[in-house]
Amino acid sequence: MCGIVGCVLTNRKAAPILLECISKLEYRGYDSVGISTVDENGIHLKKGSGKIKEVDDKIDLGELPGSTGIAHVRWATHGIPSKENSHPHISNEGNISVVHNGIIENFGEIRESLESEGYIFHSQTDTEVIPILIEKYMDKGFNLEDALKKTLKIIKGSYAIGAISKNNPNEIVAARKDSPLIIGVGDKDYFIASDAPAILNYTKNVIYVDNGEIAILNHDGVIVKDSKDNIVDKKINLIEWDAEMAQKEGYDYFMLKEIHEQDSAIKDTLSERDNINEIITEIGNISRICFVACGTSYHASLTGKYLIESMAGIPTDVILASEFKYSANTLNKDTLVIFISQSGETADTLKALKVAKKTSKTLAIVNVLGSSATREADFVIYTRAGPEIGVAATKTYISQLICIYMFAAILANNKKLLDSLDEVPEYISEILAKEGEISEIASKYINVNDFFFIGRGLSYPTALEGALKLKEITYIHGEGYAAGELKHGPLALIDDNVPVVVIVPPGDNYDKTISNLEEVKARGANVIAIGSCADEFIKTEVTDSFCIDENVNEIIAPLIYVVPLQLLSYYISVKRGLDPDKPKNLAKCVTVE
Numbered sequence: 308m309c310g311i312v313g314c315v316l317t318n319r320k321a322a323p324i325l326l327e328c329i330s331k332l333e334y335r336g337y338d339s340v341g342i343s344t345v346d347e348n349g350i351h352l353k354k355g356s357g358k359i360k361e362v363d364d365k366i367d368l369g370e371l372p373g374s375t376g377i378a379h380v381r382w383a384t385h386g387i388p389s390k391e392n393s394h395p396h397i398s399n400e401g402n403i404s405v406v407h408n409g410i411i412e413n414f415g416e417i418r419e420s421l422e423s424e425g426y427i428f429h430s431q432t433d434t435e436v437i438p439i440l441i442e443k444y445m446d447k448g449f450n451l452e453d454a455l456k457k458t459l460k461i462i463k464g465s466y467a468i469g470a471i472s473k474n475n476p477n478e479i480v481a482a483r484k485d486s487p488l489i490i491g492v493g494d495k496d497y498f499i500a501s502d503a504p505a506i507l508n509y510t511k512n513v514i515y516v517d518n519g520e521i522a523i524l525n526h527d528g529v530i531v532k533d534s535k536d537n538i539v540d541k542k543i544n545l546i547e548w549d550a551e552m553a554q555k556e557g558y559d560y561f562m563l564k565e566i567h568e569q570d571s572a573i574k575d576t577l578s579e580r581d582n583i584n585e586i587i588t589e590i591g592n593i594s595r596i597c598f599v600a601c602g603t604s605y606h607a608s609l610t611g612k613y614l615i616e617s618m619a620g621i622p623t624d625v626i627l628a629s630e631f632k633y634s635a636n637t638l639n640k641d642t643l644v645i646f647i648s649q650s651g652e653t654a655d656t657l658k659a660l661k662v663a664k665k666t667s668k669t670l671a672i673v674n675v676l677g678s679s680a681t682r683e684a685d686f687v688i689y690t691r692a693g694p695e696i697g698v699a700a701t702k703t704y705i706s707q708l709i710c711i712y713m714f715a716a717i718l719a720n721n722k723k724l725l726d727s728l729d730e731v732p733e734y735i736s737e738i739l740a741k742e743g744e745i746s747e748i749a750s751k752y753i754n755v756n757d758f759f760f761i762g763r764g765l766s767y768p769t770a771l772e773g774a775l776k777l778k779e780i781t782y783i784h785g786e787g788y789a790a791g792e793l794k795h796g797p798l799a800l801i802d803d804n805v806p807v808v809v810i811v812p813p814g815d816n817y818d819k820t821i822s823n824l825e826e827v828k829a830r831g832a833n834v835i836a837i838g839s840c841a842d843e844f845i846k847t848e849v850t851d852s853f854c855i856d857e858n859v860n861e862i863i864a865p866l867i868y869v870v871p872l873q874l875l876s877y878y879i880s881v882k883r884g885l886d887p888d889k890p891k892n893l894a895k896c897v898t899v900e
């Protein structure tokens with residue numbers, strides 16, 4: 308997991324601009340950073356381990372000569388975070404510099420063979436074989452483009468690569484296979500990047516590089532070639548997000564900003580209604596639905612199972628993408644496989660999508676426009692939540708849910724449910740208006756070690772999502788459980804040190820959930836109940852409560868009740884002195900299996 312950028316500029320220094328661009332990709336990795344530029348004197352390099360700001364404070368990353376360069380933020384896969392393992396990586400004679408996102412699977416054997424030829428490696432990374440191979444071929448007389456092409460024939464795995472060479476001070480050659488890569492086309496300035504927010508300050512015109520393609524950027528413009536060396540006539544897409552949308556806009560953290568964007572994000576998501584209608588008509592008869600996803604997207608999928616089975620009567624499974632291969636041979640042409648992914652680049656999900664395509668119709672519900680999943684699937688629904696920078700998914704979860712609700716309601720011809728979705732933004736605004744209450748509750752629980760989150764039916768996935776948010780950004784153990792299942796084991800863990808968050812909206816499951824609430828209360832647990840503002844019980848009989856508009860019933864509750872849970876984790880995280888945007892060991896987009 309990493310982020311790369313590169314630029315070929317006219318009459319401007321590249322390094323300060325690369326520093327700004329790469330900072331926008333810090334959500335893709337933040338254990339090290341580096342910038343390399345090139346001019347008539349050769350390759351220049353600055354890099355180090357740590358967050359961008361820390362490294363920049365020490366070595367002034369933006370202070371390098373040259374108007375062409377590449378930059379990288381790293382999330383370690385091969386080799387610990389260290390200066391040596393940071394990108395860019397330089398060839399032995401120092402003539403080539405390379406940034407890479409992805410994994411070179413056969414780097415061990417390539418490295419051995421290069422070492423036997425006398426080449427020296429300075430890092431433990433898989434990437435370092437790339438500049439060394441390029442240099443080897445350039446020494447034999449190939450130019451940068453051809454040397455990279457020869458290198459690509461040898462390496463196996465996934466990559467988005469940007470390479471510069473001392474011989475071509477105004478050129479970047481880039482290549483892509485299974486890792487995201489876009490090209491930005493400015494006015495006499497050209498960029499490469501893993502993701503659009505990196506370059507939006509400079510251009511909104513973007514080319515999506517496809518698998519197997521390579522791109523040559525220089526002062527004459529951009530040329531993209533396919534694997535057979537044919538020039539490809541690529542479409543230039545206009546990105547509608549502006550650079551400010553990818554900034555914090557006054558909030559302390561992206562996560563809080565993104566929680567606050569949920570009401571407006573939903574309005575955009577709802578615009579997919581006609582598209583979903585058309586997709587359902589085009590798909591025709593299906594006898595089974597399979598959702599495939601990871602993490603938060605998996606929780607959204609679980610909600611889909613409850614809705615589709617109960618309303619449309621279509622048998623529906625939910626499979627973790629990393630476990631998908633064990634179910635693959637149960638699919639057939641009458642199965643619709645729905646892939647849910649914020650990034651559209653999650654390696655486990657993409658792998659499953661490639662397998663499912665062989666037998667079944669595939670639909671991807673994705674946030675990032677032009678991402679790999681959108682190009683692989685037969686049908687695409689965009690969640691339209693805008694860029695999400697905080698590592699923990701918030702607004703994209705709600706947008707995924709909205710898409711799933713629209714899909715299920717249209718499938719089941721449930722116009723009442725479909726229409727009720729228009730009210731969701733207002734309910735969320737009401738919660739955000741009293742977020743101070745959640746902040747106060749959070750203050751009481753910053754030093755506990757374990758939490759439980761329980762709910763029944765549609766509130767069960769909400770409980771799972773509440774627990775996941777807590778784990779990832781507060782480092783407190785949180786466990787989501789079906790409320791009725793608690794007595795079959797985990798109740799043994801409950802005592803006055805374990806707060807239990809109970810999700811108890813009005814509806815059929817209310818009475819039974821209250822019984823489960825009483826069970827944990829009787830074991831001494833501090834209960835934090837999330838329920839209706841008309842519910843007197845939760846106001847008087849539990850340790851803490853947060854109430855939600857009484858018109859929100861348990862069917863639409865997943866779209867609304869998760870918001871206080873996001874805020875609870877956010878405030879606990881901040882009050883513990885942590886950075887909720889950058890949880891340790893995690894990255895926004897997991898492009899390794």
Ligand code: F6R
Binds near residue numbers: 649698
């Ligand atoms: C949790 C979170 C992750 C992602 C998971 C899948 O807050 O963000 O659990 O949901 O890594 O990512 P996508 O949805 O991009 O496939």
